[in-house]
Structure formats: structure tokens, C-alpha cells
Amino acid sequence: MKLIFDKNIFDPQCNRLAFFLVLLFRIAFFILLIFVIDSLVKPGTNPLLLGIGTTIGVIVASRLAFSKLRSLSFWLLIFLCWLALFWIEGLLELSKNSSGDVFGSFVFFSHAKVFLLYLSIAALTTWYFWRFSQILTLEALCFVFIIVTLLSAHRNYHFDAPLIINTLSWNLSLEQLKLLIWIGLLAVTALLMYFYCATLPERPIANETHTKMFVHRSSRWFFSALTTIIAGIFLFFVIGRGVYGFYNKVALTRIANGVGQESREGLSPLGFHSALGTTNQPAALVRLEGDYKENPFTPMLYLRETALSQFNGKELVIAPHEFDKDVSNISPGYEYAREEDHELQERKALVQSIYLLADHKEAFAIDYPISLKQLKNPNVKRFRLAYQATSLVPTFSLDKLSDATVGDPRWSIKESDLYLQEHPDPRYKEFALKIAGHLLSPIEKARAISAWFSKNATYTLTPNHNISPDDDPVAPFLFGDLRGYCVHFAHAMVYLFRSLGIPARIGTGYLTDLSQSKDGHILLRMSDRHAWSEIYIQGKGWIPFDVQPEKVESHAETPVDSKLLEELMQMLEPGELILPKDILKGEASSDEGNLINITLPSKRQLLIGVIGLLSVLLFLKVFLIYGWLLPSSPEKTLKRLYRSIIARLMDLGYFRTEGETREEFSRRIAGTSEINFTALTDKLNLLVYSKDGLKGTEKNELVKNGMESLNSLKKVKFLIRLLSFLNPNSLIRFLSRGGW
Structure with a gap:
């Protein structure tokens, strides 16, 4: 898939995907920040109203950033908005004696100032984001600083602080340490996604207009992106489980006067280190x-x-x-x-x-x-x-x-x-x-x-x-x-x-x-x-x-x-005993579906997942190398044989360079090593480029050529060939559906 677009977002030919993704992330971040500030500081203004203000600021600034308006003019526009607000407030102040509603006017303009403040901050940061690509780094640092500052109160195992963590933990029925780990993982995920969307080649830059960009994205690109996402999710779960396992035992003893939880014989749930005994968890x-x-x-x-x-x-x-x-x-x-x-x-x-x-x-x-x-x-x-x-x-x-x-x-x-x-x-x-x-x-x-x-x-x-x-x-x-x-x-x-x-x-x-x-x-x-x-x-x-x-x-x-x-x-209600499980066999509690239990995978679940993943990869590797032995037509046998040899070469460190044909690659390998698969390459070129294909070619002849090529690979030391089997290069190429 080839995307052709102009870096001016408001040009009809421009691809607007990156623009709207970044816009959506910015609005979501500001709204989330507003609700966090509201839970900590309580500015008094309705957070929904402030969310509307920041949304307006982001959208208006994004539109004006791609106009001919300059930065000084934009600052002047913000200043005029504030000046207009104070001017209207002054006019009403002069007429307050006639109206008599002094308190109502004061409350209204107090909320209006907070509304305009949030709008101004959102507008100014968005303006410079679209104007200067370097602002992305500064915003990322600010994001990390805000997250670390907001959650800094939980240091030294005070997992019930700040108050918002305690409240969320209670409302979600989720352990505080698990909640902190989830927040950390989600924050990192959001930051990575924001970085990705903001650094796409097609991301528009306001001061670079009418620059044609050509981006080619094949099915291989989408598969690689999907694989990266799945691997990232799995990695996050592993990291989360590791962090939880590392801190949980010590944390339990620290917040519980040194008395943790342990049930295995030969072990002790008690700790002699310093403890924290003031938690109300x-x-x-x-x-x-x-x-x-x-x-x-x-x-x-x-x-x-x-x-x-x-x-x-x-x-x-x-x-x-x-x-x-x-x-x-x-x-x-x-x-x-x-x-x-x-x-x-x-x-x-x-x-x-x-x-x-x-x-x-x-x-x-x-x-x-x-x-x-x-x-x-x-x-x-x-x-x-x-x-x-x-x-x-x-x-x-x-x-x-x-x-x-x-x-x-x-x-x-x-x-x-x-x-x-x-x-x-x-x-x-x-x-x-x-x-x-x-x-x-x-x-x-x-x-x-x-x-x-x-x-x-x-x-x-x-x-x-x-x-x-x-x-x-x-x-x-x-x-x-x-x-x-x-x-x-x-x-x-x-x-x-x-x-x-x-x-x-x-x-x-x-x-x-x-x-x-x-x-x-x-x-x-x-x-x-x-x-x-x-x-x-x-x-x-x-x-x-x-x-x-x-x-x-x-x-x-x-x-x-x-x-x-x-x-x-x-x-609480009068205690109702649950009948033995054999009596209730087949009957599910109607309340069980109401519980949302977010938890980290156990070590056993992770081990089963890793073993399962490695088993699948091992099966694919074996199929990649020995799949030509399966019953099939001569054409499929030839393709599988060639793929098997190229896969082994890739695992040994031999790659086709960009623009190099199969024939040139086979001759280069034959000239620099004792590995020879030119006959098999000629047969494959005949299949791909000849009208007659493999007409008249017997399968036994293909297998003979393939075995000669495979035997030449045996000239490589056995230990090197054994270690190369663990090399994932060929497997990555196979899974990404790359060319051979």
C-alpha cells in the first residue's frame, strides 16, 4: 500500500490519519490530567467544563498552526481573549450596584478565568507542538515528570498514597501495588503510542508545507507491527509480574508491622527490616x-x-x-x-x-x-x-x-x-x-x-x-x-x-x-x-x-x-453458607459475573505461555527447514527446498543484499564458501520466469539437486550449524512473509 500525501494537513491530498491520532491523544491526555488535578487540588470548576475548554484549545490551535498566523500573532490572540474577559468583568463591576448580584458575578468570572487558563495552556502547547518537532521531547519529559510527581508519595512502600491511588484501588477492588504497576505500564504504553503517532513520516509539520511524501506499507509492515504489539504486551506482563513478585513480599511485611504472609513449611512470614505501621489499608x-x-x-x-x-x-x-x-x-x-x-x-x-x-x-x-x-x-x-x-x-x-x-x-x-x-x-x-x-x-x-x-x-x-x-x-x-x-x-x-x-x-x-x-x-x-x-x-x-x-x-x-x-x-447480610461443590455442580453464581478482577498472570501461567510460544516457534522452524520432505507437487517441493537452504544460510549469517538476484546471490556464496546451490537456483528461476515452468522435470531430480545443496552445507562445522538453529533470523523472515 503506497500513501502519497502533502505535509500540509489541510491540503486535500494530505493523509489525515497521523494528524487525528495525535489530536486524539492530546485531547485524551489533557482530559485525564484535568481529572487527576481535580482529585488532588479541587480547583472548584467542573472538570467536564475544563475538558471542553482544553478540547477547544487543542482543536483551534491545531487549525491555526497550519495557517499563515505567526507565533507573535497567536500570543497576541491569547492576550486579547484575556483582555476581553477582564473588560467584560470590569463593565459588570461598574454596574453591580444596579444588579445587586455581586456574589453570582464573582463566581461566574472565577470559573471563566480557570476555563480560559486551561484553554490557553492547551492552545499554546499544541501550537508549538505543530510548529516545532523538538517540542515532542519536551512534552515527553513533562509527561514523565507529572506521572513520577503524582505517584511519588507511594515511595518507601506507602502504596496507599496518594489519595487517588487509595480511592481507585477501593473502587476497582484492586490491590494497591497491582494498581500502581498497571498505571506504570499504561503510562509507558501511552507514551510509546504518542511517540509513534507523533513521529510518523506523514505527521504534518506546520512550517513545512507542500512537501510530497511517499510511504510504502505492505502486508509485511502490518504483520511486523502486530508482532511488535503482541511481543510488547507479553513483555509488559513479564515485567509487571517480576516487579510485583519482587516487591510484594517485602511490601507486605513493611506495611504490616513486619508480619507478611507465608504458608510453606521451613519458611517464615516475618521480617526484621524497618516496617511501616501507619497504613489504613x-x-x-x-x-x-x-x-x-x-x-x-x-x-x-x-x-x-x-x-x-x-x-x-x-x-x-x-x-x-x-x-x-x-x-x-x-x-x-x-x-x-x-x-x-x-x-x-x-x-x-x-x-x-x-x-x-x-x-x-x-x-x-x-x-x-x-x-x-x-x-x-x-x-x-x-x-x-x-x-x-x-x-x-x-x-x-x-x-x-x-x-x-x-x-x-x-x-x-x-x-x-x-x-x-x-x-x-x-x-x-x-x-x-x-x-x-x-x-x-x-x-x-x-x-x-x-x-x-x-x-x-x-x-x-x-x-x-x-x-x-x-x-x-x-x-x-x-x-x-x-x-x-x-x-x-x-x-x-x-x-x-x-x-x-x-x-x-x-x-x-x-x-x-x-x-x-x-x-x-x-x-x-x-x-x-x-x-x-x-x-x-x-x-x-x-x-x-x-x-x-x-x-x-x-x-x-x-x-x-x-x-x-x-x-x-x-x-452485609445474614451469613449464608455455600453448599458443597458437588451439590452445586453445574450451577454458577449469578453474582460471579459482576466481579471484574484485574490481576497479573501467575508464574505458572507465564511459564505455560512461554513454553507454548517456544513450542509453536520450534514447530515453525522445523517446518521451515524440513517442510520439503512432506508430500507435495514438484513446484511446491522446489520452493520449500530453496526456502530451506536460504533459511539455513540466513541463520549462518548469509543474506541477499538489496537489489541482488537469486542467481547472483548463489554465485557469491559459492565463490566465498564451499556451499553450492546454483543448480537449485536455476531450477527455481526456470519455474518463476519460464512459460513452461518445470515441465518435464521429475521430483526425484529436484530432490537430488536439493540434497547436493544440503550436503554442501554439512561442510560447515557441526557446532556452528547447531547454534545457527537457535538463530531467529529465518523465522522472523518467515513470519513477516518476506521474500526468499
């Missing part, structure tokens, strides 16, 4: 389906997600599932049930309905869950998932545990060894004896250690301990400045408990203040995630022994968003 809504006045930790409430009981020589990690049997170790959405432990005393069943607002790898519940059942999601646009948990919650008083026995006589030796495994550093035991060595009761010892930390340690989210990956991350805290957060406290206390013969582990999940709940509804935030130490008391089970530091710094606790809590409460 909602995590879940919990509704207590009954009264729980006997809560021994009131007003605080612990919701356990997982437990860390195995010491790997450096820190505590998740033990094999044969241990910690009171933890469900199951993902939300799956059913779970276990028999009630009748040895545990002073506990009662409490039902909780849990509605997840963020993704969770592990289901959580109060203390000791005995069943988890999936609930019908009352609002798929807001909640990720809903499930009902029934827990055996403690009702005993902590004051009555002073003389209790620790441990469980039912434990095997292996279990006892796990919960009593000490840290190899002898300083931990010395430290524990120094604090509680004079006490006899294990419970009193645990209380003494907890009280010591509460009085002497400092709670901070930025401990700034410099440790190498192989060092003990707790030692700088306990034997150093005693500055840390829940992860440091929990590890140190478990090590000290175990050194005194007290079975202990770390519990992770959420710690929330019930004084901020409403009518049994609790809004959990990512900053409510917590890690705490637990000891096992015979007949009672695992009991939290936590710290309440008197010294707190760099931790501005924010109250629960009561308006958000009320909004979510209004969405």
Missing part, C-alpha cells in the same frame, strides 16, 4: 456472631493465622503440618474441620463471619478454629472472599494461671523437643536466668520476662539494625539497644522461655482493639497484623504472652475509619 471485616464478654485479653483480641515453632538455626519458621495441629494451615475458601480437643478446659464455641478485603494466603480466626466454611459473598466488588469460622475461645481468667503446669503430657518426644529447642547462643539462657531465675513457677517466669520487656524495651518500626543474611537478627535487639517491633519481641521472648524449659512458639495474625469495633463488627487493617509469643499451658492450650511496651516511638497509631466500617456493615 483495609484487610478484612470480622463479625462476631455472638457475645464474647469472657475475653481474657479484653479490650484486645488475637486472631491467629499461623504459628512458627521450628528453629532453623537463625529464626523460627513454620514447622511441618504434623505439629501445631490447632492451626488450620488452609487457604480461605476451603472447608476445614477437626475434632474438638476435650482436654482443653474453660473454652466455648464462638462463630465469626470473616469478609476479606485483601488477598490472604492463610485463613485466620480467633484462637483455636474447629471448622471453616465458605460463605456467600455479599458484595463481590468489595470483598475478595467470605468464610465462617467456629473457634473454641478461652473464657478463663489469666490471673488464675499462676500455678498452672506448662506443656502437654500427650506430646511425643519429637513434639516436646520442637517446642523446647533452645537457641545455641548461651547468652539467651543467661539473660533469662538474670530476669526470672529466682522464680519457681513457669507462668511467673513468663510474666516476669514479659514485664521486663514492657518496661525496658522500646517499640519502634525503624530499629535500623545492620545484620548480614547469616547473622542472628535478634541478637542486635536483645543484646544491643532493645529497639524493635513485634517480630523482635516475639522471637526474643520465645528464645528466653525455651531456655527456661517453657514450651513456646510464635503466633502470627491480627491484634485488634475491640473498643474501635461497632455492634460486633471489627475492621482489620494491614497495620493490625502482629506477631506474639505463646506458651502451652496444660488443659488450656496455647496462650499469648505478649508485650505492652511503655516506650513507643515512630508509631503513629491511627483510628479505624468509622465511615468505612459503617459502609461495609451496610453491605
Whole structure:
């Protein structure tokens, strides 16, 4: 397809595609920028009105840029518009005494000035865009600067900032980190598309008129463009997935007081780096389906997600599932049930309905869950998932545990060894004896250690301990400045408990203040995630022994968003259990179609996609080289044979130069190497240019000539031929339908 056009856009012969594409991009960008500014600054003027103003400015400036008007005259025109506005305002100011509507006039002209300001900016930038091609670079830099500036508030893992990100994340039901990645990818895509449209050869330039341009675009060009787009989309998905995977784990621990999400044994969800605990990112809504006045930790409430009981020589990690049997170790959405432990005393069943607002790898519940059942999601646009948990919650008083026995006589030796495994550093035991060595009761010892930390340690989210990956991350805290957060406290206390013969582990999940709940509804935030130490008391089970530091710094606790809590409460209905999947087999929920879940592809999906793509390319490569062996007519066999030889030559680095005929190419190759395919080339020229074609030529003769040519290729070293098979040159030529 040959396009002939004039670079003056308003000439009848001009191709207007590039012009209107650029015009459309400019208008869309200005409108998007207006709505972003409106969400951040709130200028007061209707953004739709400002969008109309910028659209008028872009269109008028684009029309005038191709006229004989000069830049000075255009500036003068803008100045006259402002002068006219002030003149009209002045006339009305003189007559305000007669009209009496002073306030209405002031509001009108305030909006008019903002309208004209946006129109002027759009007009002036568009004018210089069409007049000077160098302005494109300046605009691209401004675009990048605006995007980076608007999103700069999310640095240091503050993914809930700026406010527009938090709002969009909530409205789209999309995780904030994923939203930021999508915004970044879309911004890069928009910038590349704008660059492409603005740099097309047929893009008109106002000060270069009557310049004839000839552009040839074949089907090969369109195929190459389509391939580039598909490859770009795939590359963006790979980059997005990589960025998400790199930042997500660390981000979860940083915005959640160092408590991330991990379910695999031998690993830990906890981090010892500096954390961010002030985020209000909602995590879940919990509704207590009954009264729980006997809560021994009131007003605080612990919701356990997982437990860390195995010491790997450096820190505590998740033990094999044969241990910690009171933890469900199951993902939300799956059913779970276990028999009630009748040895545990002073506990009662409490039902909780849990509605997840963020993704969770592990289901959580109060203390000791005995069943988890999936609930019908009352609002798929807001909640990720809903499930009902029934827990055996403690009702005993902590004051009555002073003389209790620790441990469980039912434990095997292996279990006892796990919960009593000490840290190899002898300083931990010395430290524990120094604090509680004079006490006899294990419970009193645990209380003494907890009280010591509460009085002497400092709670901070930025401990700034410099440790190498192989060092003990707790030692700088306990034997150093005693500055840390829940992860440091929990590890140190478990090590000290175990050194005194007290079975202990770390519990992770959420710690929330019930004084901020409403009518049994609790809004959990990512900053409510917590890690705490637990000891096992015979007949009672695992009991939290936590710290309440008197010294707190760099931790501005924010109250629960009561308006958000009320909004979510209004969405809830009486919990409706979902029937087993075999009963509902073949029945789809009518609400599922309402959920738009934008997500990044998983590693498995990417791997399958890459393997599938490579398999297709491998099949095409094999067909390209060995396709002549398939049954076909002599004509097709000849073409496939020639294509096979040329493909191999291209992969070896031999190419036909521009204007070189097939015959000249074959002679050049034969003269510079031992590869000879002139006989096959003569046969192909005979087929293409002779009226008789291959009349009288047998297929066996063609195959013989082809085999001679292929045998000459074997004179190239085997390793070079093997590596050349991986060269994509021939495959690109084949896919782009280029000539051979």
C-alpha cells in the first residue's frame, strides 16, 4: 500500500490519519490530567467544563498552526481573549450596584478565568507542538515528570498514597501495588503510542508545507507491527509480574508491622527490616456472631493465622503440618474441620463471619478454629472472599494461671523437643536466668520476662539494625539497644522461655482493639497484623504472652475509619453458607459475573505461555527447514527446498543484499564458501520466469539437486550449524512473509 500525501494537513491530498491520532491523544491526555488535578487540588470548576475548554484549545490551535498566523500573532490572540474577559468583568463591576448580584458575578468570572487558563495552556502547547518537532521531547519529559510527581508519595512502600491511588484501588477492588504497576505500564504504553503517532513520516509539520511524501506499507509492515504489539504486551506482563513478585513480599511485611504472609513449611512470614505501621489499608471485616464478654485479653483480641515453632538455626519458621495441629494451615475458601480437643478446659464455641478485603494466603480466626466454611459473598466488588469460622475461645481468667503446669503430657518426644529447642547462643539462657531465675513457677517466669520487656524495651518500626543474611537478627535487639517491633519481641521472648524449659512458639495474625469495633463488627487493617509469643499451658492450650511496651516511638497509631466500617456493615447480610461443590455442580453464581478482577498472570501461567510460544516457534522452524520432505507437487517441493537452504544460510549469517538476484546471490556464496546451490537456483528461476515452468522435470531430480545443496552445507562445522538453529533470523523472515 503506497500513501502519497502533502505535509500540509489541510491540503486535500494530505493523509489525515497521523494528524487525528495525535489530536486524539492530546485531547485524551489533557482530559485525564484535568481529572487527576481535580482529585488532588479541587480547583472548584467542573472538570467536564475544563475538558471542553482544553478540547477547544487543542482543536483551534491545531487549525491555526497550519495557517499563515505567526507565533507573535497567536500570543497576541491569547492576550486579547484575556483582555476581553477582564473588560467584560470590569463593565459588570461598574454596574453591580444596579444588579445587586455581586456574589453570582464573582463566581461566574472565577470559573471563566480557570476555563480560559486551561484553554490557553492547551492552545499554546499544541501550537508549538505543530510548529516545532523538538517540542515532542519536551512534552515527553513533562509527561514523565507529572506521572513520577503524582505517584511519588507511594515511595518507601506507602502504596496507599496518594489519595487517588487509595480511592481507585477501593473502587476497582484492586490491590494497591497491582494498581500502581498497571498505571506504570499504561503510562509507558501511552507514551510509546504518542511517540509513534507523533513521529510518523506523514505527521504534518506546520512550517513545512507542500512537501510530497511517499510511504510504502505492505502486508509485511502490518504483520511486523502486530508482532511488535503482541511481543510488547507479553513483555509488559513479564515485567509487571517480576516487579510485583519482587516487591510484594517485602511490601507486605513493611506495611504490616513486619508480619507478611507465608504458608510453606521451613519458611517464615516475618521480617526484621524497618516496617511501616501507619497504613489504613483495609484487610478484612470480622463479625462476631455472638457475645464474647469472657475475653481474657479484653479490650484486645488475637486472631491467629499461623504459628512458627521450628528453629532453623537463625529464626523460627513454620514447622511441618504434623505439629501445631490447632492451626488450620488452609487457604480461605476451603472447608476445614477437626475434632474438638476435650482436654482443653474453660473454652466455648464462638462463630465469626470473616469478609476479606485483601488477598490472604492463610485463613485466620480467633484462637483455636474447629471448622471453616465458605460463605456467600455479599458484595463481590468489595470483598475478595467470605468464610465462617467456629473457634473454641478461652473464657478463663489469666490471673488464675499462676500455678498452672506448662506443656502437654500427650506430646511425643519429637513434639516436646520442637517446642523446647533452645537457641545455641548461651547468652539467651543467661539473660533469662538474670530476669526470672529466682522464680519457681513457669507462668511467673513468663510474666516476669514479659514485664521486663514492657518496661525496658522500646517499640519502634525503624530499629535500623545492620545484620548480614547469616547473622542472628535478634541478637542486635536483645543484646544491643532493645529497639524493635513485634517480630523482635516475639522471637526474643520465645528464645528466653525455651531456655527456661517453657514450651513456646510464635503466633502470627491480627491484634485488634475491640473498643474501635461497632455492634460486633471489627475492621482489620494491614497495620493490625502482629506477631506474639505463646506458651502451652496444660488443659488450656496455647496462650499469648505478649508485650505492652511503655516506650513507643515512630508509631503513629491511627483510628479505624468509622465511615468505612459503617459502609461495609451496610453491605452485609445474614451469613449464608455455600453448599458443597458437588451439590452445586453445574450451577454458577449469578453474582460471579459482576466481579471484574484485574490481576497479573501467575508464574505458572507465564511459564505455560512461554513454553507454548517456544513450542509453536520450534514447530515453525522445523517446518521451515524440513517442510520439503512432506508430500507435495514438484513446484511446491522446489520452493520449500530453496526456502530451506536460504533459511539455513540466513541463520549462518548469509543474506541477499538489496537489489541482488537469486542467481547472483548463489554465485557469491559459492565463490566465498564451499556451499553450492546454483543448480537449485536455476531450477527455481526456470519455474518463476519460464512459460513452461518445470515441465518435464521429475521430483526425484529436484530432490537430488536439493540434497547436493544440503550436503554442501554439512561442510560447515557441526557446532556452528547447531547454534545457527537457535538463530531467529529465518523465522522472523518467515513470519513477516518476506521474500526468499
